[in-house]
Amino acid sequence: MIHSVGGFLPPPMPAHPVPQPEPGPEQPHWNIPSISEDTAREAFALYASSKCCYSSAPAKDGVITNMEAFNTYRYRLETFAETRSTEWSHEPYHGQPVDAFSQPPPGPWDIPAKTPSFFQDDKQVIKVPYTSSVKSCHVCLGMGRKACKECAGAGNKVCWVCNGSGYRHGNDRCGHCNGRGRDNCNHCHGQGSKQCDTCHGKQQLLVYINLTVKWKNNSDSYVVEQLSGLQVDNLSKVSGKELFRDSQFMVYPILGFPDPAVVSAAQRLVNEHQNKYSQTSRILQQRQTIELIPVTKVTYLWKGKSNIYFVYGNEFKVNADNYPATCCCTVM
Template identity: 50%
Template sequence: MDLSDQDEAPGEPDLQPVASYDAGLFTNAPAVATAPPADVMPTVPGYEGFGGEGSAIPPPYEETYQEEGQARSRHWEIPAITKELAQEVFIEYASRKCCYSVKPAKEMVFTDLQSLDTYRYCLETFTESRSTEWATEPYHGQVVNADNGMAPEPWDMAVPVPPLFQDCKTEVRIPHTSSVKGCHSCLHLGRSACYTCMTSGRSQCVMCGGTGRNFSNERCLTCGGTGRVLCISCGGMGSRVCSTCQGRGKLLWFLKLKIKWKNNIHKNVVDKCSGFPIDRLEKVTGENLFTDMNQLVNPVVSFPDNAVNAASREAVRAHQAQFSTTCRILQQRQTIELIPVTRVHYSWKEKTHIYFVYGAEHKVYTKDYPVKCCCCSIL
């Protein structure tokens, strides 16, 4: 987007960054001792209704759907892993466990391999939200152009969009909203009372604790026996430079636009009721079967597994209901992955056991490995 299209008054840049934003704090903003009283808030035409501060509801926009969210027919199943691979990864798994014996993995007898390929549905909704807030900075002669034009409304300001589906936030100054006011923290004086010495300019001597005598009951050489020393916080002046206005006595007020881009993610794994803990699938990859991206996507309707169609239908409905009125939906993307899960049945010393091989990484999960040391058994 071209930022030069915005109306710009001389001396006040259109999209002037405020300050770097990190975890909700301005990293280079002066500390403000007290919040300004409401009656000193400037009045900005077009922002009277909510005092200039608050979330900005996005205007209605034309919704663009794709024709249909269909997953084309194809062969969806991945062949089950071989016995050789299943045993190889099982031996490697046991060898990495310091308390496991590899004998069961090497001597086991396969009784069954069951392919339990699992589908993972994911919907991403990339949204943009905007809000406005008053901000101040010390006034040192900056040009003030509040009366030279109408301030644009929050959603009328053109701001470059970051890469899609990545969380990001920024703040910019809204043009034609600045004005100069006396500093409310120091009452326009540029200095505030020093609370270390309570405006006296002298504080208690730390060497003698204010007694004037040292541990040998002799006169303290640091304070000369007075028990008081020059206050290091204010240099003996009894007041300090105001941290809000940095000694200027005046503040430049302006409205800042806070913009937040967020990738809202909904995931659903279709459980095969296999006894495998599906939370372990979060850190493995599978084969991407279907990708659909548009400003607003339609639910998937033709996937062979109806549970996936239902998951898509519910996710799309919930996201559009949740975000369409509070922020602007910029893009949506839905994907379906096939995650291979194989349940292996085997016997060792006339007892049967089960383990799982899952994900493209061929990870192993089991909760009843035959031979563990005593400490592992206790744990």
């Protein structure tokens, strides 16, 4: 049964111990060959043309003197989890079925919800059975109408033309209010009250408990530091070559991978996710992947000076923080 309402509701403890997945097979070492000079030059030219203040000369005329690969790994762990929360809700009563107290309501985790698509955020709101009852509207106290705030329930207001005197100049009667000194309120059409927005004039509300089911894909990643000089943050917006993918109810940290930093990150993130999300939600599926992200450091000469830029990711994205020709659009 639902004994209290409000906030997130932790899932029940599993009836049987959760089986531990078997460790995955050891992974061989992979690598991606450095990109060609033509690819590096084309990516650089495209980058320069996308910047309104960048001259295309360094990209076109610069001479590549060295290319060095700094490929790096990205480990990502995704935990797809379901959370449930309840809250009181209401709607105008117009004859809907009332089922409160006919039998005990089901527990929040006993109510069937739709089948979610793994690793895609989603939400469903379900009216909890056997919680619906009828009560007088708490906003209008069962009257169906509320005093108009604009005229304080009077139905009229001081005429804005004559300021309530009934006359405009001397003995000229105000034509706007016909000498009354007051105007009918436009908001309530002179009635002094308006239909209650909460019960829509029905005077009663159907009150019930709503269950909100949310599915969220919680993702964390770790990128192995590389010594190229390119900031790791740049790699968050690019993709790499997927080397490994493992998806199951509860993943086991990767073992035997050639880079110990990936193994350590996998162990840490798997432990963090299981401790964090199993307390407040029901874990439905986990997925871990390893990508190899290509990073190439390109050194080139332009006007006798050496400069560098980076080409990275499957998208051949370019980073050139110190582009040598950016003076074409100086703001005066």
